[in-house]
Structures are given as C-alpha cells and as structure tokens.
Amino acid sequence: MFQKFYDLLIAGGAWLTILEGLWATVQISFFALVLGTLLGAEVCAMRRSKHKILKIPASIYIAVLRGSPVLMLLMLFYYVVFAKTDMDALVVAIITFGLNTAAYIAELMRSALDATDKGQVEAMRTLGFSGFAAFRYVTLPQAAEIAKPVYQSTIINLIQWTSVVGYVTITDLTRVINNISARTMQPLFMIIVGMIIYLGLSYLVTGIFALSDRIKKRKAGAKK
Amino acid sequence: MSLIEVKGLCKSFGNLEVLKDVSFTVDEGEVVVIIGGSGCGKSVTLRSIELLEKPDKGQIFINGREITAKGADIDSIRREMGMVYQSFNLFSHMNIEENMILAPTRLLKMPREEAVAKAKDLLKQVGLLDKLHAMPQNLSGGQKQRVAIARCLMMEPKIMLFDEPTSALDPTMVGEVLATMRMLAKKGMTMIIVTHEMNFAKEIGSRIMFLADKGVYEQGTPAEIFDNPRKEKTIAFIKKLKFISMHIESRDFDLMELHGNITTFGERYGLGSKAAYRLQLCAEELIYEMFKCAEDEIDTDLSIEYSESEKCIRLNIDAKGKEYNPFALSEDDEPMGVMIVKRTSQNYSHSYVSGTNKISVEI
Numbered sequence: 346m347f348q349k350f351y352d353l354l355i356a357g358g359a360w361l362t363i364l365e366g367l368w369a370t371v372q373i374s375f376f377a378l379v380l381g382t383l384l385g386a387e388v389c390a391m392r393r394s395k396h397k398i399l400k401i402p403a404s405i406y407i408a409v410l411r412g413s414p415v416l417m418l419l420m421l422f423y424y425v426v427f428a429k430t431d432m433d434a435l436v437v438a439i440i441t442f443g444l445n446t447a448a449y450i451a452e453l454m455r456s457a458l459d460a461t462d463k464g465q466v467e468a469m470r471t472l473g474f475s476g477f478a479a480f481r482y483v484t485l486p487q488a489a490e491i492a493k494p495v496y497q498s499t500i501i502n503l504i505q506w507t508s509v510v511g512y513v514t515i516t517d518l519t520r521v522i523n524n525i526s527a528r529t530m531q532p533l534f535m536i537i538v539g540m541i542i543y544l545g546l547s548y549l550v551t552g553i554f555a556l557s558d559r560i561k562k563r564k565a566g567a568k569k
Numbered sequence: 570m571s572l573i574e575v576k577g578l579c580k581s582f583g584n585l586e587v588l589k590d591v592s593f594t595v596d597e598g599e600v601v602v603i604i605g606g607s608g609c610g611k612s613v614t615l616r617s618i619e620l621l622e623k624p625d626k627g628q629i630f631i632n633g634r635e636i637t638a639k640g641a642d643i644d645s646i647r648r649e650m651g652m653v654y655q656s657f658n659l660f661s662h663m664n665i666e667e668n669m670i671l672a673p674t675r676l677l678k679m680p681r682e683e684a685v686a687k688a689k690d691l692l693k694q695v696g697l698l699d700k701l702h703a704m705p706q707n708l709s710g711g712q713k714q715r716v717a718i719a720r721c722l723m724m725e726p727k728i729m730l731f732d733e734p735t736s737a738l739d740p741t742m743v744g745e746v747l748a749t750m751r752m753l754a755k756k757g758m759t760m761i762i763v764t765h766e767m768n769f770a771k772e773i774g775s776r777i778m779f780l781a782d783k784g785v786y787e788q789g790t791p792a793e794i795f796d797n798p799r800k801e802k803t804i805a806f807i808k809k810l811k812f813i814s815m816h817i818e819s820r821d822f823d824l825m826e827l828h829g830n831i832t833t834f835g836e837r838y839g840l841g842s843k844a845a846y847r848l849q850l851c852a853e854e855l856i857y858e859m860f861k862c863a864e865d866e867i868d869t870d871l872s873i874e875y876s877e878s879e880k881c882i883r884l885n886i887d888a889k890g891k892e893y894n895p896f897a898l899s900e901d902d903e904p905m906g907v908m909i910v911k912r913t914s915q916n917y918s919h920s921y922v923s924g925t926n927k928i929s930v931e932i
Contacts, residue, residue, distance in 0.1 A: 467656035469617050472672040472724060473648035486662050
C-alpha cells in the first residue's frame with residue numbers, strides 16, 4: 346500500500362502535478378466565489394427593488410443561470426463568447442462560475458433578508474436611525490447569520506462543480522487525477538486519492554465556518 | 570403649545586379607509602389612552618405619528634416640527650419620541666447593554682462609558698440591572714418589554730408611544746410592564762397608549778380617546794368615557810366590557826365563541842380559571858337544558874355580569890317558550906346538567922313571565 350503510494354505519487358513527482366491541479370481548482374473556486382458574492386449582492390438588491398426595470402432583469406438572470414447546467418455556460422463562454430479573444434481559460438472559468446454562483450447567492454441573500462424581523466428595523470427607525478443605519482446595524486448582521494449555513498454549502502457545491510473545467514483545457518485537480526490514472530493504469534487508486542483531496546477541501550471550508558462561529562462566541566463571552 | 574398636533578389625518582389601505590380626517594392634540598404631561606374595537610385604526614394612528622405609516626393626507630406636528638412635511642428631517646424628529654411595540658423588537662443579535670447604548674452612542678455621540686452608566690441606571694429603575702449582559706432571547710416577555718421601554722428612555726424622549734405593549738404577554742407578566750408605565754406617568758412623561766387593558770386605561774389615562782367610524786368618536790376623562798359614555802357606539806363598547814350577552818336562535822349556536830368570551834371575561838376580572846370554567850359549564854348546561862321549553866323556534870338570551878361590590882357573577886338566561894322550571898324536577902328525573910348547575914352555583918331561581926322562562930344563577 347505504502348509502496349504503491351510512493352510509486353504512484355512521490356517517485357515520479359506526480360504529487361507536484363497534483364498540487365498544480367489543486368491550485369487551479371482553488372483559484373477558480375476562490376475568485377468565482379468573490380465575484381459571485383459581489384455580483385450576487387447586486388442581483389439581490391435589484392431583485393428586491395420596487396422598480397420593475399431592475400426587478401425583472403434580475404429575476405430572469407436568476408432563472409436562467411440557475412436553470413441551465415454550468416458546463417453549458419462554460420462551453421458557451423469558452424467556445425463562443427470569448428473564443429476570439431485570447432483570454433486565458435482559467436479566467437473564462439472564473440467568470441463562468443462567478444456568474445453561476447451569483448444567481449445562487451442572490452437567492453440565498455434574498456431569502457435571508459426576507460427572514461429578518463421587520464419590527465427590529467422599525468425600532469431602529471423610531472430611535473432615530475436612518476434606513477441605511479438600520480440595515481447596517483440590524484438587518485445585515487442578522488441576515489448574515491441566517492445565510493451562513495446555506496452560503497457554506499454553496500461554496501462546497503461550487504468547488505465540486507469546478508471539476509468540469511477540464512472540458513475547456515484547464516488542468517485542474519480532476520484533470521490531473523484523470524491524466525495520472527490513465528498514464529499509470531491505476532484508476533481506482535488515483536480516483537480515491539482525488540476524492541480524498543476534494544473531501545479535504547470541503548472539510549476545510551466547514552472548518553473555517555466553524556472557527557468563525559467559535560471566535561464569535563468567544564467574543565460574546567468575553568464581553569460578559 | 571401642544572406637543573403633538575394631528576390635523577386632518579387620512580389613511581387608507583387599498584380600498585379600505587381606516588382614518589378619515591382625524592384631528593387631535595396632545596399636551597405636555599398628558600397620558601392619552603386610545604381604545605376601540607379591533608381594526609378601528611388605533612395602531613395606525615399611533616404609527617402615523619411616528620410616520621411608520623405614511624398618511625394619505627393631513628399634517629402631524631411633533632413639538633412644533635412637521636414630520637409629514639416634504640424634506641423634513643424625520644430621523645431627528647423621531648428622536649423626540651420613543652416607541653414601544655407589542656412584539657418588543659429588541660435587537661436579537663445584541664445583548665441588553667448593546668441594545669441600550671446603540672442609539673445614544675451612534676446618534677448622540679455619547680461616550681461609551683457614559684452610555685453604559687446611563688443604561689445601568691435605567692435598568693435599575695425597571696428592576697433588570699442583573700440582565701445587563703443577557704441576550705434578549707433569554708428574557709421573559711415582561712422583561713423584554715421593560716428593556717424596550719428603558720431603551721427608548723436612553724434617548725430622553727419627550728413623548729412615549731405604546732402600541733399594545735402588553736398584548737403579547739402572558740397574563741402573569743402584564744403587571745410588571747404596567748408598573749413600569751405607571752412609573753413613567755408619575756414622572757410626568759407625555760404618553761399615548763393603545764391598549765386593551767381597560768382597568769389600566771381608566772387608572773392611568775388623563776384622557777381617553779375612543780376610536781370608531783374612522784376617527785375619534787368620543788373623548789374625555791376616564792370617568793366620562795367609562796362611567797358615563799354619551800354616544801351610542803361608546804356606550805355599546807363600554808357595555809360589552811362589563812357584560813357578556815348572547816342571543817341564541819339555533820341549536821347550533823357558536824358555543825366556542827361563548828367559551829372564549831367567558832375566558833376573556835374571567836381574565837379581565839381576575840376570576841381565576843376555576844371560576845371561569847364553572848361559569849362556562851353552567852352556561853352551557855343551562856342553554857341546552859332550556860332548549861326543552863322551546864316550542865318551534867329557539868329564542869334565548871344569555872347575559873353574564875360581574876358585580877364587583879358583591880363579588881359574584883350573575884348568569885341570566887331568558888328563554889321563550891312554554892313554562893319549564895329545570896330546578897323543580899324530582900330528583901330521579903333531574904338531568905345531569907341541572908345537577909351540575911345546582912352543585913356549582915350559590916343561588917338559582919326560575920320565574921315565568923309572559924311566555925319567557927327567566928333563569929338566574931349566581932356563582
């Protein structure tokens with residue numbers, strides 16, 4: 346077992362290739378998440394707007410992006426929209442996954458904001474706070490707390506969906522695993538290794554959220 | 570000059586007109602209690618003063634400044650008022666201390682230490698100093714409402730508005746909140762209170778405003794409104810507080826409504842659940858018993874009143890039909906229901922006057 350591990354991953358320097366693939370996966374996931382969160386907030390604001398000019402495009406955006414497979418969107422962007430530009434495939438992937446995640450994040454933000462207590466906002470307003478201050482001090486922190494678990498699973502979903510970027514020539518973690526297993530004729534072993542790495546990524550995300558919860562609790566405790 | 574002046578306030582929700590041309594003023598130190606049936610616009614009136622509802626027409630002046638004016642500095646006018654809600658509305662992600670100091674530190678730039686000292690002082694006054702670091706969800710309803718009142722006082726408002734402050738509370742916790750409000754009234758705070766606690770209204774109010782017909786229907790001192798109402802709807806409303814009356818025309822009458830009314834009636838007079846239960850039992854048994862005397866149509870009137878001086882509840886049933894005295898049956902024929910009534914009541918009597926069986930039971 347250890348021999349196999351050594352032969353396949355260490356001896357030929359395969360672990361370095363795996364690391365490179367992992368790095369691509371992490372890059373795409375991270376930047377797509379940042380883009381998706383920022384864009385998602387915009388879309389959410391539009392979706393919640395009273396004006397139809399903003400509301401309808403946002404609804405259509407959410408419906409289309411959530412309703413179509415992200416791989417289709419990726420192929421559309423890579424082979425059609427950005428085909429003539431010399432844009433790096435990695436950037437195309439980041440844009441694609443960013444746009445896709447934005448639709449999900451817009452919806453999760455909307456449901457979290459809708460779930461907050463309007464009475465507390467009224468209390469803020471009657472104390473003399475502006476609407477923005479009420480949002481900043483009451484609605485936002487409470488909505489963030491509500492959205493946290495769903496946001497966490499959105500991130501994990503995003504990471505796993507990036508495994509399709511191999512279709513557009515990116516050598517991400519999945520692609521690397523695939524290449525090595527083809528070369529060494531050891532698919533079972535390599536796929537298990539790949540799955541363990543993805544699992545590790547998911548646990549990392551879960552761990553970060555758990556840690557932030559713990560820090561928050563400690564802070565609240567320290568005040569006492 | 571009056572502290573609050575409402576001029577020609579109109580408000581509709583869709584096609585439903587709630588307030589029509591409402592005008593009134595509130596002077597400094599007054600405690601105005603707004604009463605009225607449900608949906609009469611009590612809360613809307615109060616919320617309009619804070620501009621939580623935007624009036625369709627009319628002007629509202631707070632301490633001389635018009636809050637309804639275009640371009641008015643609403644946030645600054647609102648700082649003159651404190652509002653207490655039925656649902657408390659404490660900020661659920663902050664502890665009590667943070668709840669209380671948020672407004673003064675952010676809006677008045679009060680130093681944190683000073684704000685905390687003030688919060689402690691106010692919490693002490695409402696008896697909750699030990700809850701300074703508790704989270705709102707760990708407080709009882711009554712405690713939450715007292716904190717909500719104290720939180721308003723942090724901003725030193727000139728006016729306090731109370732929107733059914735005890736309606737969401739367990740009956741056992743109503744007292745502590747009312748006590749806090751009483752303390753405020755004693756200090757000369759100008760207050761407008763929307764409440765269903767009529768005894769409290771009578772006691773604390775310097776003026777009672779009865780809302781009906783989309784506006785202020787009748788207003789006056791508590792004695793004028795509660796003991797000597799002059800206008801028709803006020804009389805009916807006040808009467809309903811003191812009596813339960815029900816007209817029964819069918820065997821399938823709304824028994825649940827009667828039970829509900831008796832429960833509320835019992836709570837209002839502090840009769841205790843046992844007495845209320847006995848009352849429900851007697852009323853139900855007697856109504857069914859008296860169906861026996863009906864000839865073809867059922868025509869029964871039931872009324873319940875509480876005499877505070879004699880400390881007894883009187884239940885009267887007038888049933889039209891042939892003469893029938895449920896209390897004069899021989900022991901063998903006596904139905905179960907009548908036995909129950911005899912056991913639970915102190916006095917019972919029956920008389921037959923011009924085609925009506927009059928039953929009176931004291932409990």
